[in-house]
């Protein structure tokens with residue numbers, strides 16, 4: 503089914519997120535394959551925000567995070583649990599906002615042009631299923647407003663993820 507996303511970059515940041523979340527509720531379809539929904543989830547963020555240079559999901563499997571659906575330059579495929587921004591977000595089950603990646607010890611730079619980043623855990627019940635990683639080529643691109651709405655979006659995404667019914671393929 504052809505999909506479309508209405509984007510109005512003249513809106514405030516809050517309004518852009520509210521507009522995106524409202525559309526995600528019809529764009530993502532429970533009957534679809536989980537990978538398809540995850541792919542459109544990521545693509546909708548890239549399509550909406552000019553400040554985003556890279557956005558993707560890393561799936562947690564044992565002690566590693568593996569690259570999933572993403573938009574942007576090619577990226578590292580495997581991140582150790584507890585390493586980098588992604589691995590720490592998964593370990594601590596917390597959102598991490600990095601205003602300047604040069605000041606984040608152990609930052610993993612897939613794109614040398616990245617200046618700031620935000621990582622949000624995606625849960626399957628109480629367990630971390632994945633992390634949503636978003637990069638920007640500008641400093642200070644993400645703040646508490648992004649964190650609030652991205653957490654809401656990831657909580658919505660979690661409703662598509664369950665132990666027994668959704669398979670990635």
Ligand code: SME
Pocket residue numbers: 556577578581585586587588589608609610611612613619635637
């Ligand atoms: N910067 C991330 C690694 C993923 S690439 O940016 C896509 C990190 O430090 O975990």
